[in-house]
Amino acid sequence: MNNTLIEIVYDDREHAETLLEQLSLRTDLCLVRKRLKLGDYQINNWLIERKTLPDLVISLCDGRLFSQVARLSACDHNTALLIEGSSRDIASYDITREALIGALCSISIKFNMPILRSLSQAESAKILYFVAKQLHSRETELKLNGRKPKRKKNRQLFILQSLPQVGPKLAKRLLSHFDNIEAIFTAPAAELRKVEGIGQEKAQKIRDVLTS
Incomplete structure (x- = not known):
């Protein structure tokens, strides 16, 4: 395989024939079909x-959206959400703007x-292509300049600080105690209280946010 080709991996359960057909026409891309544990496309x-x-609307209404987003954010990769369609597609849905x-x-x-927006599969293909080109250029620049991408731990700490009354210091103590985001999100209130700075009231507020 030509080393200059930019690889885009797509999940083998993805049903987007037009999108994949459009990407396959790009002579500088290599499409790889693979089972992905998270996400639909992997680029670098x-x-x-x-x-x-x-x-998106259905997953928001049935409560799955934010748990999906949390799993994506907590993984080792950088993540983005690509939303496809127009307001006409949800005109009959019972949801407010x-x-x-x-x-x-x-x-x-x-x-x-990051949230990326497109109107159709054809436009989504263009967005994925632009993303692949820019990431390829950035990776080349990083290698030349010797810079390293943002560490996973920083992303984890950022997520933890979205919890009630959790600042930078408490986020570090939580991560040190539980080792990973998933363990924190599933810990009962009694276990959360073992972390310095978390009392009964704060532990309950965290649990309420994670389970409501």
Whole structure:
């Protein structure tokens, strides 16, 4: 295989025929079909979750959206959310524009996850191509300049600081005590109270946010 080709891995369960066909026409790309544990596309150290606008609304309404986003944010890769479709696609859905905007703000601010928008599979293909080209150029620059990408621990600490009354110092103590984000998110209140700076009231507030 030509070493100059930019690799895009896509999940073997992804149903986006037009998108994949458009990407396959790019002579500087190499598409790899693979089972991904998280995300729908992997480009270098980035995972990209693709959701149609109806899928996004359904997962928001049934409570799955933020748990999915939390798992993505806690993984070792950088992550982004690609939302595909227009407002016409959800005209018949029982959801307000304010609720949708609030969810997108939470994803981008609380979870530090970039949100990419497209109107169709063809446009999504263009976005993935542009992302692949830019990441390829950045990786080449990083290698030349000897710089390292942001560490995983910093991303984990950022996520923890979105919890009630959790600042930078407490986030570090939580991560030191539990070792990983998943253990913190699933810990009962009694276990949270073992961390210095977390009393009964604060532990309950954290549990309420994670389970509500």
